Amino acid sequence: MKWVAKTIKEILFGHVGACIMLLCIVPVLFIGHRLYRGFEIQVEQRPAESEEEDLIVVGFSQLGSESGWRTAHTASIQQALTKDAGYFLVFNNARQIQENQIKAIRSFISQRVDYIVFAPVIEDGWDTVLQEAKEAGIPVIVTDRMVNVQDDSLYTTWIGMDAREEGKKAGRWLEEYLEQERRQSEEINIIVLKGTIGSTAEIGRTKGFGEIAVQHENWHILDSVTAEFTANKAKEVMRKMLRHYPEMDVLISQNDDMTMGAIEAMQEAGIRLGEGGDVIVISFDATRDALELVKEGRINVDVECNPVQGAYVDEIIQKLENGESVEKRYVVEERVFTKENAAEFLNDRTY
Numbered sequence: 001m002k003w004v005a006k007t008i009k010e011i012l013f014g015h016v017g018a019c020i021m022l023l024c025i026v027p028v029l030f031i032g033h034r035l036y037r038g039f040e041i042q043v044e045q046r047p048a049e050s051e052e053e054d055l056i057v058v059g060f061s062q063l064g065s066e067s068g069w070r071t072a073h074t075a076s077i078q079q080a081l082t083k084d085a086g087y088f089l090v091f092n093n094a095r096q097i098q099e100n101q102i103k104a105i106r107s108f109i110s111q112r113v114d115y116i117v118f119a120p121v122i123e124d125g126w127d128t129v130l131q132e133a134k135e136a137g138i139p140v141i142v143t144d145r146m147v148n149v150q151d152d153s154l155y156t157t158w159i160g161m162d163a164r165e166e167g168k169k170a171g172r173w174l175e176e177y178l179e180q181e182r183r184q185s186e187e188i189n190i191i192v193l194k195g196t197i198g199s200t201a202e203i204g205r206t207k208g209f210g211e212i213a214v215q216h217e218n219w220h221i222l223d224s225v226t227a228e229f230t231a232n233k234a235k236e237v238m239r240k241m242l243r244h245y246p247e248m249d250v251l252i253s254q255n256d257d258m259t260m261g262a263i264e265a266m267q268e269a270g271i272r273l274g275e276g277g278d279v280i281v282i283s284f285d286a287t288r289d290a291l292e293l294v295k296e297g298r299i300n301v302d303v304e305c306n307p308v309q310g311a312y313v314d315e316i317i318q319k320l321e322n323g324e325s326v327e328k329r330y331v332v333e334e335r336v337f338t339k340e341n342a343a344e345f346l347n348d349r350t351y
């Protein structure tokens, strides 16, 4: 019987045992590694030379898919840079993480794309990767939000919006509205729902509105909290805000998705919106869904931010291809919508 025990021991602790253990562990490690890799971003690759023919290869790093505005912005670029128009588009969605964008841009550089188009999630932190693109001789077209870099020659051009002006438009509208309602001398309590901190849209809209707000001693910004431009986060943040600040008179929400989430929270709490309501709602973007609410009077004003930037990108690339010079900055046109004019623009709204 002793030899049986000895053999069992050998199997467990000897060479055979080690082999069996290895056979069990290796697949576990392998599966684990695959699972881990599943969470990394995979950057799409440009096609083989033969498939490309004479197409202009563009790497497009989109910051995420957090809002209706973003979906429209992505679609606009995809619809402009088609094969029929002479492009091969390599698309990457960075899911609101700067590291993912840096990785995507590096991948575009190593694939030697002809142009890099990118919508930066925040303004800071791009010097190194853009320097790499410059050294590789790849022109960079920044779209939507802006970058804050030491050296302007790190990008060719920028197409975007004047976010500070949008913030001012919101402030000026509030001034006029309070006057019209004869509330200009009342104490006005304001809550701000901010977008992604450090993004052009957040920086500009906060600054622009702030410049108007400081001119009014009776306007009090009780709190400014980020909800990262998403409806879900805004609903959650708004529920808390309503408990802390029942005296709120005005909500400034830096995009329509957050406004939708905040409205749901306010409705749950029985707050009346619109004419004669408890809270004045100011929003940004002016997407179709939000314009419907403007028309109904549940959002008082929506400051437009135009995501339809694909045609500009195409035009700029064509100019560069022809050796023409381009401007350093293109700013898209934007309007302000209230109950008075929302309906007239709703039919043609593409986003």
Ligand code: GYE
Residues within 6 Å of the ligand: 066, 067, 068, 069, 070, 144, 145, 161, 201, 229, 254, 255, 256, 257, 284, 285, 305
């Ligand atoms: O307002 C928001 C989006 O950068 C202008 O980003 C853009 C903003 C837009 O998520 O909805």
